[in-house]
Amino acid sequence: MKWRGRRGSRNIEDRRSSSGAKAGSIGGVGVIAVLLIGYFLGIDVTPLLQDTAQPSGTPAELTQADQEAGEFVSVTLADTEEVWAQLFRSQLGREYRPATLVLFKDVTQSPCGGASGATGPFYCPADRKAYLDTAFFTVLEDRLGARGDFAAAYVVAHEIAHHVQNELGILGQANQLRQQSSPADSNAISVRIELQADCLSGVWARTAAQTFGTIDRSDFEEAVNAARQIGDDTLQSAAGQRPMPHTFTHGSAEQRSRWFVTGLQSGQIAACDTFSTNDL
Template sequence: MRWRGRRGSANIEDRRGRRGGGKAAVGGIGGFGLIAVLLIGWFFGIDVTPFLSGGGGGFQTSAPAGESRPLSEAERQEGQFVSVVLADTEEVWAEIFREQVGQPYDPATLVLFSQVTQSPCGGASGATGPFYCPADEKAYLDTAFFTTLERQLGARGDFAAAYVVAHEIAHHVQNELGILSQANAIRAQSSTEQSNAISVRIELQADCYSGIWARYAQARFGAIEPGDLEEAVNAAREIGDDTLQREAGRVPRPHTFTHGTSEQRARWFMTGYQTGDMTACDTFSADRL
């Protein structure tokens, strides 16, 4: 991906230099954060009990609150990269909203953190993975996830990382359009299996919107290099529910899927890229996912 030397976004809240951001509330992780905790814990064998148990307590990081540390060179590079990708999403979605929605786009803030942070959707750690919190309209990302993406999930390349950012911003797009609130309201009144099925449609639409972003980013900035699309599609495949469950030594159970299969995630990303049309991303009306 061609990103060096290009404009970065001002909508970055970088918490990575803060070590030990105080206590994060337990029992408060909601929405996609909760899903992410359960999935990451299940697939990688991480004990997620501290994030889910109630009782009004909290968990404390190893360093005292208020301590800071210098960012490593790798972290600085990751921060610059994310800032450029975020800036691209802002310009692209502003254009798309003018052309296809007929209203202005209000960009999200992206919070970078290390190990642990807090959000209105609850406490988060690196184990939760990237997530979007509609309560404060912010996306949250521990940049160490890029290493996990490459080394543990087999999704290599800078455009794979860009796809992760674009996917979370796509949830903000859904929030701006009122899709996310409507879908979550229905999920709250549904059975677990029905809620999971709605979650899959939410996530696949975000994949499709990510594909639209990639198409516009190429046309507007010439950002995509040979092999970039393959990196994004590979990332989508590597984080499909069926693939993750197999790699965890489990038989895939479709009724537990919350993000979609590898084939579905890759196909909906390409649907967005090939059409550039938001109406083509209506996963909620699709008979076949």
């Protein structure tokens, strides 16, 4: 993916210089272990970190890697804005209102609750913002085996796809149903939400490749691999668990990669209706 020197988004809220924290009683290695539990098991371990994280008293220092990651996210976000504005006009006959993306380090707050590296990237419909600690890109590559710039771009595109769902009224309806459902049914609805976001990410990837000429076939392969590596069955196996489909909240590796490819091949928002099919 060619991203250096390209236009960035104005819709970045960079909290990284003010989100410094230091570990308390757990210690550095222990914090890393806690974070990995969150990544692999899909558990929000923010409360554990809040018990042991204390304000450092000084602003967080941004490294060169931090600066580059921020620039990369800004360019990717700008691409999503242009593509979804185009797709909303051409396929839906309406205007797209872009999301804001919050960059943070270690911990921050959102209307949907505390955000930390342990929660992973997420979208909060209450304030229409996506939240991302770019340290997740390192985990994605080093711990989960999802390498390459476009694997990281897929993560950004997936969270913005949740914003697309929110703009279309899908996310609100689905979350309301989840609140009225049993835990197992709530998980099943969550899987449909996430697979649709994967599909919409594929729609974005196809249109971005056609529009900007900065994405090639190898980039698509990086995204498909990333989708596989963060499938619920893959993560549960990596954590030493037997995959249990009734506990899945995002979908299996096969499902996630297949729905991304569905969007990639079709380029159509309508192809991403995961709520009407019995064949996920």
